[in-house]
Amino acid sequence: MKLAIFATLATSAAAFSVSPQKAAQAAAVSAAIAASAAAPAFAGDVGAGEQVFNANCAACHAGGQNVIMPDKTLEKEALEQYLAGGRNEKAVMTQVTNGKNAMPAFGGRLSEEDIANVASYVIATSESGWDE
Numbered sequence: 001m002k003l004a005i006f007a008t009l010a011t012s013a014a015a016f017s018v019s020p021q022k023a024a025q026a027a028a029v030s031a032a033i034a035a036s037a038a039a040p041a042f043a044g045d046v047g048a049g050e051q052v053f054n055a056n057c058a059a060c061h062a063g064g065q066n067v068i069m070p071d072k073t074l075e076k077e078a079l080e081q082y083l084a085g086g087r088n089e090k091a092v093m094t095q096v097t098n099g100k101n102a103m104p105a106f107g108g109r110l111s112e113e114d115i116a117n118v119a120s121y122v123i124a125t126s127e128s129g130w131d132e
Helices: 002-017 020-038 046-056 058-064 076-082 089-098 112-128
Strands: none
Touching (some): 076 112
C-alpha cells in the first residue's frame, strides 16, 4: 500500500515539474510499481516444501506422478494443461488447500506456510524435472 501511495505521489509531482512525455513515463512506472505491490509474492522455502511433499504428497505423487489419475501428473506440461489457474504457486496452493476430485483437501491439515512451501517445491521441481 505504501508503494502505491508513493507511486501516486511521484506521478503527481512529475506531472507538475516535467514535460508531458516525462510525466507519462512516470505514470507508467508508477502503475508498474502499484501493480507489483498488489500482486502477492509467493516465495516458499523449496527445501521445507520437499519435506512436506515427502510426508504428505509422495504416496500419490512420488516422482511427480499421479497414481490415481495418471495423466494429471506434476510434470510441467500436465500442470499447465490441467491445473486450474495454470502452472503457478497460487494455483498449486489452491489445489492443495481445497483438494479436487480424488485429491483430499489439506487446508485443515497443513499450515498456510507448509502449503506455500510445498507449492514452491512443486513448481520448482516441475521446472527442473522430477527424479523418478
